[in-house]
Amino acid sequence: MAAAALTVARIRPALTWRALDGGLVAGEVSARLRPDARWFVFFDTWRADAYPPLADAVARDVGRDLYITLEDAEFDALDACAAAGFVEHRRESYYRIPTDPAVTGLANAQLPAGLDILSAADADIGRLRLLDDALRQDVPGTQGWRWDPDEFRAETFGPFFDPATYLVAVDQTNGEYAGLVRVWRTRAGPRLGLIAMLAPYRRRGAARALLRRVFGAVAARGATSVVAEVDDTNEASVALLTGLGARRYGGNVELIRRHAPA
Numbered sequence: 227m228a229a230a231a232l233t234v235a236r237i238r239p240a241l242t243w244r245a246l247d248g249g250l251v252a253g254e255v256s257a258r259l260r261p262d263a264r265w266f267v268f269f270d271t272w273r274a275d276a277y278p279p280l281a282d283a284v285a286r287d288v289g290r291d292l293y294i295t296l297e298d299a300e301f302d303a304l305d306a307c308a309a310a311g312f313v314e315h316r317r318e319s320y321y322r323i324p325t326d327p328a329v330t331g332l333a334n335a336q337l338p339a340g341l342d343i344l345s346a347a348d349a350d351i352g353r354l355r356l357l358d359d360a361l362r363q364d365v366p367g368t369q370g371w372r373w374d375p376d377e378f379r380a381e382t383f384g385p386f387f388d389p390a391t392y393l394v395a396v397d398q399t400n401g402e403y404a405g406l407v408r409v410w411r412t413r414a415g416p417r418l419g420l421i422a423m424l425a426p427y428r429r430r431g432a433a434r435a436l437l438r439r440v441f442g443a444v445a446a447r448g449a450t451s452v453v454a455e456v457d458d459t460n461e462a463s464v465a466l467l468t469g470l471g472a473r474r475y476g477g478n479v480e481l482i483r484r485h486a487p488a
């Protein structure tokens with residue numbers, strides 16, 4: 227079936243576009259604007275020839291670069307996205323981190339002097355949001371992130387929240403929120419959502435101490451490992467996690483389709 231045979235229409239009011247082959251649906255794509263102002267698309271089609279006209283329609287309507295994340299072994303979808311103008315932007319690896327302190331070596335990891343730990347449940351939600359925004363500027367792939375307050379609250383205190391595994395490091399001298407760790411209780415098991423310190427507080431052992439605390443809570447609930455995704459260029463994070471005995475078990479690739487104004 228030739229791509230030229232497909233017609234594409236936006237389904238309003240949703241951010242979804244549908245490709246039609248006569249009276250039959252050939253595929254759909256939906257788009258989401260993230261808090262870092264990046265448009266991510268999600269294809270729902272099994273026809274390779276539906277990707278280019280669907281991507282063209284989204285690009286025309288939103289007028290911005292488009293992003294998509296695929297598993298690195300989704301070869302057919304990767305080829306179809308390449309034909310639709312997407313190119314590789316960055317890669318992440320999936321790691322499984324053991325929680326047993328005898329394996330991680332975290333048993334004696336101490337919080338650096340001058341820092342305290344607070345559960346996110348007891349933190350000021352506005353200051354926590356600003357900390358999250360600040361930390362994301364240094365995480366590959368999320369630069370420019372600015373949370374909407376209501377969205378941040380909903381995401382933080384959703385079904386995956388655990389007050390014992392979402393901790394904030396606080397500077398005793400001025401009360402500044404200095405960094406955080408969060409492990410979500412997902413259906414598939416515990417997942418490290420973020421471990422990050424503001425730049426002045428790095429390389430003093432704070433990340434290891436935060437991980438020691440949350441891994442202890444996770445292990446007490448019976449989980450022997452935590453999964454995480456890390457950008458392959460994030461040397462500090464890869465060194466931190468592999469230093470705990472983390473093993474790579476897969477990965478994904480983020481693609482970008484650069485907007486070319488007509």
Ligand SMILES: CC(C)(COP(=O)(O)OP(=O)(O)OC[C@H]1O[C@@H](n2cnc3c(N)ncnc32)[C@H](O)[C@@H]1OP(=O)(O)O)[C@@H](O)C(=O)NCCC(=O)NCCS
Pocket residue numbers: 361364365366420421422423424427428429430431432433434435455456457460461462463465466467469
């Ligand atoms: C990754 C990060 C959380 C580490 O925090 P930290 O408090 O500095 O880490 P620690 O002091 O506990 O360091 C523990 C180990 O991690 C590794 N590590 C930390 N920073 C490193 C760096 N810049 N380069 C190489 N290895 C590094 C080292 O093995 C270190 O042990 P060592 O100091 O004995 O050599 C911090 O660099 C950060 O916030 N980065 C930006 C946010 C980010 O990318 N987070 C990860 C998202 S998945």
